[in-house]
Amino acid sequence: MRTKLVCLSNLTTPALPFCPPSLLLLFLTFPSALLRTHRFPPHVWRELDSIRSRLPSVGTRTPVTEAPPSTQSSTEPCLVLSLRAPSLAVMAADSAPNISLPASLDDARIRGMPLAAYYIPDFLSADEERAILDRIASVPKPRWTQLTHRRLQTWPSELIQNRLVDAPLPDWLNDPVVSRLQSIPISLDPDTGHIFSSSPHCQPNHVLINEYPPGIGIMPHKDGAAYHPTVCTVSLGSSLVLDIYKSKNDGALDTTPVCRVLQEPRSLLITTEDLYTDYLHGIADVDEDLDLSETTVANWGLLRSKQPFVDGRNPRGLRTSLTYRDVLKVTKLGNKFSILQKR
Numbered sequence: 001m002r003t004k005l006v007c008l009s010n011l012t013t014p015a016l017p018f019c020p021p022s023l024l025l026l027f028l029t030f031p032s033a034l035l036r037t038h039r040f041p042p043h044v045w046r047e048l049d050s051i052r053s054r055l056p057s058v059g060t061r062t063p064v065t066e067a068p069p070s071t072q073s074s075t076e077p078c079l080v081l082s083l084r085a086p087s088l089a090v091m092a093a094d095s096a097p098n099i100s101l102p103a104s105l106d107d108a109r110i111r112g113m114p115l116a117a118y119y120i121p122d123f124l125s126a127d128e129e130r131a132i133l134d135r136i137a138s139v140p141k142p143r144w145t146q147l148t149h150r151r152l153q154t155w156p157s158e159l160i161q162n163r164l165v166d167a168p169l170p171d172w173l174n175d176p177v178v179s180r181l182q183s184i185p186i187s188l189d190p191d192t193g194h195i196f197s198s199s200p201h202c203q204p205n206h207v208l209i210n211e212y213p214p215g216i217g218i219m220p221h222k223d224g225a226a227y228h229p230t231v232c233t234v235s236l237g238s239s240l241v242l243d244i245y246k247s248k249n250d251g252a253l254d255t256t257p258v259c260r261v262l263q264e265p266r267s268l269l270i271t272t273e274d275l276y277t278d279y280l281h282g283i284a285d286v287d288e289d290l291d292l293s294e295t296t297v298a299n300w301g302l303l304r305s306k307q308p309f310v311d312g313r314n315p316r317g318l319r320t321s322l323t324y325r326d327v328l329k330v331t332k333l334g335n336k337f338s339i340l341q342k343r
């Protein structure tokens with residue numbers, strides 16, 4: 001497999017928080033045991049190891065070029081050094097050769113929304129989408145909670161009184177989604193982090209998987225106090241429209257959405273801040289979304305392709321969403337036992 005390493009105008013970025021450029025290059029060239037003492041988070045070590053394992057001879061035989069990755073035609077592994085790209089592309093380019101992520105979330109900002117929201121159309125490749133859908137389909141039946149019209153899975157577990165019992169997400173939910181989320185800086189300003197940098201655990205610790213057959217949606221709602229106010233939703237399978245509503249002053253719901261977001265399969269939608277606390281979101285129970293156009297869809301300009309929607313319609317298919325959030329309160333299992341023992 002071809003490996004691309006895009007490097008590095010700014011290596012003191014969130015995905016490599018402690019890594020100066022020279023150290024990364026040194027590691028790739030001479031991965032001595034001494035460097036192991038450097039305090040990278042485990043996912044960074046894994047990523048660096050994986051990059052290295054696919055480079056036959058970094059720094060000697062490997063071609064070094066300033067050309068952008070897309071112009072590389074060789075099928076041989078190669079090291080691409082580009083001083084134009086931000087360092088975070090190192091992770092993204094290597095772990096998803098067919099994916100081209102924005103250099104920062106600034107480039108993915110949904111301008112037609114009242115507050116901070118971002119849309120990245122091809123956040124996952126088709127192969128990654130298939131692999132995740134296969135994993136979802138292969139979990140034992142009792143893992144599903146069947147609601148009247150849709151079903152859901154909750155990972156690592158359901159919340160109890162707004163608390164999560166501490167447990168890691170399974171690998172297939174972490175990688176590639178979480179590592180990729182953490183690889184995109186909010187802006188190119190070196191002081192800004194990634195979208196979960198300011199959340200209590202610096203990463204999502206909870207994933208809700210919702211499966212919507214055609215004609216089925218979810219009532220307008222707010223996500224409540226259990227989570228840090230950043231929601232990352234990965235859409236799989238087919239497209240649908242998410243409606244955003246504002247409460248009226250008397251608390252009633254204004255039934256006309258303030259804006260609509262069209263979510264294509266493999267896309268990522270991030271909503272944050274007041275959009276979390278002051279607005280509601282919902283999905284209509286319709287067999288097709290109608291009246292889709294540049295003026296009615298907030299993220300129209302960011303879509304992967306407008307072509308499927310040129311007649312303004314989106315016939316619904318089976319759509320699966322993965323909602324990544326950081327639960328604020330986490331209980332260690334050990335604490336649980338000690339609470340029980342005291343009773």
Ligand SMILES: O=C(O)CCC(=O)C(=O)O
Pocket residue numbers: 208210218223233242281321323
């Ligand atoms: O499926 C979606 O896009 C929305 C899911 C949602 O709002 C929720 O689980 O709270």
Ligand SMILES: [Fe+2]
Pocket residue numbers: 221222223281
């Ligand atoms: Fe929600």
